[in-house]
Each structure stands twice: as structure tokens, then as C-alpha cells.
Amino acid sequence: xxxxxxxxxxxxxxxxxxxxxxxxxxxxxxxxxxxxxxxxxxxxxxxxxxxxxxxxxxxxxxxxxxxxxxxxxxxxxxxxxxxxxxxxxxxxxxxxxxxxxxxxxxxxxxxxxxxxxxxxxxxxxxxxxxxxxxxxxxxxxxxx
Numbered sequence: 001x002x003x004x005x006x007x008x009x010x011x012x013x014x015x016x017x018x019x020x021x022x023x024x025x026x027x028x029x030x031x032x033x034x035x036x037x038x039x040x041x042x043x044x045x046x047x048x049x050x051x052x053x054x055x056x057x058x059x060x061x062x063x064x065x066x067x068x069x070x071x072x073x074x075x076x077x078x079x080x081x082x083x084x085x086x087x088x089x090x091x092x093x094x095x096x097x098x099x100x101x102x103x104x105x106x107x108x109x110x111x112x113x114x115x116x117x118x119x120x121x122x123x124x125x126x127x128x129x130x131x132x133x134x135x136x137x138x139x140x141x142x143x144x
Contacts, residue, residue, distance in 0.1 A: 005124055007131040008107040013142040015074055015097045018104045021141045022076045022095040025049040025069060030141050031095070033133045041066065052078075056087075063087040074098065089113045095138075104142075108135055 011018050021030050026049065028035030034056050041051035053066045065088045067078040080091040091112040097104050108131045114123065 004109050004111050005127040005131055006107060006109045007128065007135055008105055009135040009139050010100060010103060011106055011139045011142050012103040015099055015104045018097045018106050018138065018142045019074060019076065019095075021138050022097075022106075023048060023071065025052050028054060029137070031134060031138055033137060034130055036062070044069075044071075065091070067091075067093075087114055087116060089115050106135060106138060 024030050025038055026040055028038045032054070035054050037055045039053045040049040041053055042049070044050040048069070048071060050069050051066060052069060053064055055062065055064050065080045067080045070077045070079070075094060075096040077092065077094045080088055091110065093108065093110045096107045096109070098107075099105075110127055110131060112123065112127060
């Protein structure tokens with residue numbers, strides 16, 4: 001299993017705004033650059049997506065994976081196990097927001113196990129690059 005990969009970014013917006021961007025799981029372009037589409041499979045008691053099927057595509061591959069979603073006031077965790085499509089056998093991605101100065105420090109932590117032979121360093125490099133791009137997308141959206 002690769003990871004955990006952990007990246008952070010400072011965002012000039014309140015925690016609630018940042019978590020709102022990450023929680024908009026029906027619009028993955030707001031929080032995940034490799035996600036080409038997302039389809040909500042189920043909602044929790046508060047009407048938030050609790051299960052999503054995401055079509056992912058990067059570096060010449062395309063696969064679908066189903067993620068269970070858990071929320072707190074300051075975090076969103078996506079867990080894929082068992083239905084990662086052709087490529088992902090398991091993955092956990094957590095976005096955690098904390099007040100910092102006049103804004104928010106958003107940290108993304110991810111682990112991933114894949115079904116194809118990939119050197120761990122290569123997968124971790126790709127995961128780090130993805131985390132940085134995703135955090136930059138959240139920052140851009142939250143600071144609008």
C-alpha cells in the first residue's frame with residue numbers, strides 16, 4: 001500500500017466554506033482533478049452523499065471506484081474498499097480543515113493500494129502530485 005501521502009495548503013476562507021467545497025461530491029472538479037464524474041449512490045440522514053461512484057482518469061487510464069463518505073464539522077473522508085474497479089483495491093482520502101490565522105489550513109491525507117504492479121515510489125509521487133493539484137483547486141474555489 002502506498003502512503004500515507006500528506007499535503008497541506010493555507011486557504012483564506014473559513015473552515016465551513018472549505019469543508020463545503022470538499023463536501024460538494026456531485027461536482028468533483030471542485031475537489032479532485034482526476035475525477036471525471038461522480039454519481040451519488042446514497043445519502044445520509046442530513047442529505048449529504050454517503051456513497052459515490054467516481055470515474056477517475058489520469059496518465060492514460062480510466063476506471064470507476066465507489067467510495068463511502070464520512071463527515072465531521074471539519075473533515076470529509078472517502079473510503080474505497082472492494083469496489084475500486086480495475087485499478088484501485090483500496091483507498092482512503094481524508095480532507096481535514098483547521099482554523100489557522102485568518103483562514104483555514106486544509107490537509108489532505110491519502111493511502112492507496114492498486115491491482116497493477118506499480119513501484120511504490122511511483123504511486124506515491126503520483127498521489128503527491130494529485131494531492132497538490134486537488135488542494136490548489138479547493139483553495140481557488142473557496143477563495144472566490
